[in-house]
Amino acid sequence: MKISVERATLLKAVGQAQSVVERRNTIPILANVLIEAEGDTVSFRATDLDIEVVDKASAMVERAGATTVSAVTLHEIVRKLPDGAMVQLTDDGAAGRLTVEAGRSNFSLATLPKEDFPVMASSEYDANFSAKAPVLRRLFDKSKFAISTEETRYYLNGVYMHVSDADGGKVLRCVATDGHRLARIDAELPAGAENLPGVIVPRKTVGELRKLLDDDDTEVAVSVSETKVRFATPDITLTSKVIDGTFPDYTRVIPQGNTKKMEVDASEFAQAVDRVATVSSERSRAVKLALGEDKLVLSVNAPDAGAAEEELVVAYGDEPLEIGFNAKYLLEIASQVDRENAVFMFDSSGQPVLMREGNDTSAVYVVMPMRV
Known part of the structure; x- marks a missing residue:
C-alpha cells in the first residue's frame, strides 16, 4: 500500500x-x-x-x-x-x-x-430513515446531560430513542434520566421511522455521534434494529450495539398537575444560580429557591463556608413557595434553553419540577427537589 x-x-x-x-x-x-x-x-x-x-x-x-x-x-x-x-x-x-x-x-x-482486525457483523435493520444533522443534534445534545453514570443501572446509561405519541401525532423522541433529572426531547417523525424499535443508544456512542453532526447541511442516514444502530453520512459510518435492557416508564415521572408557573430569563437565572452556589459545600451544592409575587430569592447557607443570596425579577403570581435543588442540576437544565425564557412549573416543595422553553412542549425537563 x-x-x-x-x-x-x-x-x-x-x-x-x-x-x-x-x-x-x-x-x-x-x-x-x-x-x-x-x-x-x-x-x-x-x-x-x-x-x-x-x-x-x-x-x-x-x-x-x-x-x-x-x-x-x-x-x-x-x-x-x-x-x-x-x-x-x-x-x-x-x-x-x-x-x-x-x-x-x-x-x-x-x-x-x-x-x-474484527469487523462488526452486518445486520438487518427494522427501520431506515434520514434526518438532517441539526434535528439529531438537538435530540441528543439536549438529552445527554441526564444520562446516568451508575453502572448498576446500566439501562439508564444511554439515550432512549423511540417513536411516541404527542399532541400533534407521532414523534421521534429521545429520553434520558438518572433518577434525579430527566430530559424528554421530541422531533417530527421522519418518513421510514414508523417501525423504529425503541433502543437505548449508549453514552459513548452519543459522544461519538456528535462529531458527525457538526455540518448543518449534512443528511444522516439512520438504521435501527433491536440490537444495533447505525448513523451514516457521506464520509463517516458509525455502527453501535445498543444497550440490552428495558428503559423504565418515564411518563410516570413527568408531573401532570404542576400549576404554579414561574417565568424567568434563562441566562440570568443560570448566572445567579452559579454565583450563589460558589459558597455551597461541594457535596450537596444545595440552592434554595424562595418564590414570592414576581420575585425569586436564591440562597445558599453553608455553615462551614458562608452564605449567599441573590434576588431576581420573575413572572410569578401564585402562593409563596420554598424549594431546594442541587445547583449542578439547575445549571445543566437552564443551559439547555435556547430561547430567552425558561418556564418552571411547581406543585409543592417535595414534588418534582417541570421546566420547558417558553410555550414549547417539544423539550421538557424534570428535576427532583432536595431538602435544604
Missing part, C-alpha cells in the same frame, strides 16, 4: 477513529486502526467491539492495500505535523512496518495483520 493524503484530511479521519479505540484493552489489535486504500479513497476503521467507526477520505493511491497500525500513535504523529503537509503512508507488507513521511519527517510504525 502506498498513498498520499493531505494532513488536515488525514487528521480528521484518524481523529475520529482513535477516539473510539479504548486506551486500556487486552487485545492488541483493538488499539489499531485498519487502513484500506483502493481507487482514490482511503478508509480508516476502528472498533472497541461495541462501536465501529469507518471514516472515508480522498487520497492519491499509488498502490492499493490494507494494514493496521496504532490509532493513537498515528493520530499523535499527524497532529504534530505542520499545516498543509502532504503525508505519505507506505506499507511494504513483508516487514510489518508502516512508513509515515511528511517533508523531512520520517516515522516507521509497527503493524499487525489486517486479517486479525
